[in-house]
Amino acid sequence: MSKIDFYSFFASPPCRVVHTFLEIAKIPYEYHTIDLIKVEQQSEEFRKINPHGKVPAIVHDGFLLTESIAIVQYLAQKFKTEDHWYPSDSKKRAKIDEYLCWHHSNCRQGTGVLFFHVAIATNVRKQPRNEDVIKERKAKLTDVLNFFENYFLKDSKFINSDDISIADIAAIIEFQQIKYIGIDIGKTRPNVKAWRDRVIARLGPTFDTIHEPLGKMTEPMQITEDFE
Amino acid sequence: RIEQKVYGEPHPFLGVPTYQPPGIPQLQTIFCYFTRYTNSWKIMSKIEFYFDLLSEPCRSVQMFLDVNNIPYEAKYVDLSKGEHKTDTFKEINPNQLVPAVKHGDLKLFESVAILQYLANKFSTPDHWYPNDMKKRARINEYLHWHHMNTRWKGGLLVMLKFVFLPVFFKIEVSAEDKKAAIDTLKETLDNFENFFLKDNKFIAGDEISIADLMAIGELLAVDYVGIYVGKGRPKVEAWHKRCKDFLGSHYDAAHKVMEQYRATLEALPAPDY
Numbered sequence: 001m002s003k004i005d006f007y008s009f010f011a012s013p014p015c016r017v018v019h020t021f022l023e024i025a026k027i028p029y030e031y032h033t034i035d036l037i038k039v040e041q042q043s044e045e046f047r048k049i050n051p052h053g054k055v056p057a058i059v060h061d062g063f064l065l066t067e068s069i070a071i072v073q074y075l076a077q078k079f080k081t082e083d084h085w086y087p088s089d090s091k092k093r094a095k096i097d098e099y100l101c102w103h104h105s106n107c108r109q110g111t112g113v114l115f116f117h118v119a120i121a122t123n124v125r126k127q128p129r130n131e132d133v134i135k136e137r138k139a140k141l142t143d144v145l146n147f148f149e150n151y152f153l154k155d156s157k158f159i160n161s162d163d164i165s166i167a168d169i170a171a172i173i174e175f176q177q178i179k180y181i182g183i184d185i186g187k188t189r190p191n192v193k194a195w196r197d198r199v200i201a202r203l204g205p206t207f208d209t210i211h212e213p214l215g216k217m218t219e220p221m222q223i224t225e226d227f228e
Numbered sequence: 229r230i231e232q233k234v235y236g237e238p239h240p241f242l243g244v245p246t247y248q249p250p251g252i253p254q255l256q257t258i259f260c261y262f263t264r265y266t267n268s269w270k271i272m273s274k275i276e277f278y279f280d281l282l283s284e285p286c287r288s289v290q291m292f293l294d295v296n297n298i299p300y301e302a303k304y305v306d307l308s309k310g311e312h313k314t315d316t317f318k319e320i321n322p323n324q325l326v327p328a329v330k331h332g333d334l335k336l337f338e339s340v341a342i343l344q345y346l347a348n349k350f351s352t353p354d355h356w357y358p359n360d361m362k363k364r365a366r367i368n369e370y371l372h373w374h375h376m377n378t379r380w381k382g383g384l385l386v387m388l389k390f391v392f393l394p395v396f397f398k399i400e401v402s403a404e405d406k407k408a409a410i411d412t413l414k415e416t417l418d419n420f421e422n423f424f425l426k427d428n429k430f431i432a433g434d435e436i437s438i439a440d441l442m443a444i445g446e447l448l449a450v451d452y453v454g455i456y457v458g459k460g461r462p463k464v465e466a467w468h469k470r471c472k473d474f475l476g477s478h479y480d481a482a483h484k485v486m487e488q489y490r491a492t493l494e495a496l497p498a499p500d501y
Binding site: 051052063065066067068069070071073074077078090091093094095097098100101102104105108147150151 | 322323334336337338339340341342344345348349361362364365366368369371372373375376379380419422423
């Protein structure tokens with residue numbers, strides 16, 4: 001089986017999800033940087049590979065695929081990774097799929113959008129701080145974390161499961177970015193705290209390496225957002 | 229409100245008579261069937277389907293259950309009466325939304341996850357959610373794009389701005405907001421046509437799949453406020469017609485509640501589309 005051509009950029013959370021899984025599951029790949037700051041995703045060259053002009057994208061033996069969740073689901077099945085990543089049992093798989101669907105209009109809406117307004121819009125693009133949106137997104141984050149604490153992690157060590165899966169990778173990547181704006185998701189939520197530490201320990205040095213460029217970008221900003 | 233389906237005649241999908249043990253209440257939620265696969269009798273619990281047909285994803289799941297003859301107990305959750313906020317329903321779905329299903333000891337929410345589970349568990353015809361990894365990946369690609377695009381930047385966004393906020397919640401929506409919703413819908417339809425539908429008969433290719441059911445739910449919701457997504461888009465119109473023909477009476481059954489509201493909704497100020 002030939003290796004994956006992986007089109008990605010460090011600043012995009014969905015890209016980091018795919019990158020983490022490729023590394024942790026030891027899937028052979030070649031990383032192609034598509035610089036979103038330079039808007040390379042719109043370039044003619046990239047559009048020839050992916051007409052949709054989005055990252056992450058993979059090409060495998062001529063097969064193009066976008067959407068980070070669909071990509072990791074495909075990789076787990078194609079490369080026959082360990083069952084816990086995306087269980088073959090229909091009930092176990094259904095509970096992982098339940099999280100992966102909820103993720104889009106919930107987790108991501110309380111993390112990525114918040115990070116964007118606090119770090120990128122204000123600090124990189126030098127726009128005035130949009131307090132209304134930031135307040136609204138923090139309220140969303142509160143709901144998301146409460147649901148994690150009281151449902152997804154209530155009776156299990158990982159999301160809806162006793163072992164780590166692609167659901168945990170998708171979630172931890174979203175939550176990790178807000179660490180760089182000074183938000184500790186485990187501050188008042190013991191289940192969340194234990195889960196976060198467990199997942200990061202399990203993902204090992206790969207996790208730190210993948211986050212290095214993001215750390216470098218945000219460190220000079222010295223942001224500490226208020227959040228309980 | 230609980231509709232109980234009783235099976236005694238040969239099951240059209242399984243091809244064998246199903247048996248409903250009489251007089252034993254706790255067993256009335258299961259059915260027995262003989263599977264040629266293992267040459268044995270199997271007992272499976274019925275699906276409990278929690279729904280309100282005002283909800284687009286509920287319509288998608290109901291169409292799938294009906295067209296595949298999957299036995300289920302219909303559990304109506306009246307959204308207008310806030311039945312989704314009750315403690316009883318919270319036991320079924322802590323997220324307090326519809327659709328939700330209960331199957332034996334499994335409780336599941338999120339319409340896409342429900343469709344994926346049903347297709348796997350009930351071994352429905354392969355085209356709904358193919359076993360071939362590339363075909364399945366193509367459908368998963370659509371299903372994950374769907375949430376923040378077809379739904380939140382498409383059908384649901386327009387329904388929110390034109391119906392749910394102003395009519396149900398009595399929150400005024402400005403003309404600019406409404407126009408922005410229409411523009412966003414148009415952009416989503418462009419992406420839907422260019423990256424997913426393309427020149428295919430259905431999203432995944434030549435055959436209908438769960439991707440089409442989800443798309444139909446959202447995109448045809450706006451028909452009830454006078455926006456036909458096939459207007460000026462012959463590919464979308466042809467796709468819609470193909471889906472409708474395939475689903476037949478099951479399409480009509482899923483949309484019957486919305487049809488009752490059609491006259492009321494179309495009497496609202498018409499969107500500029």
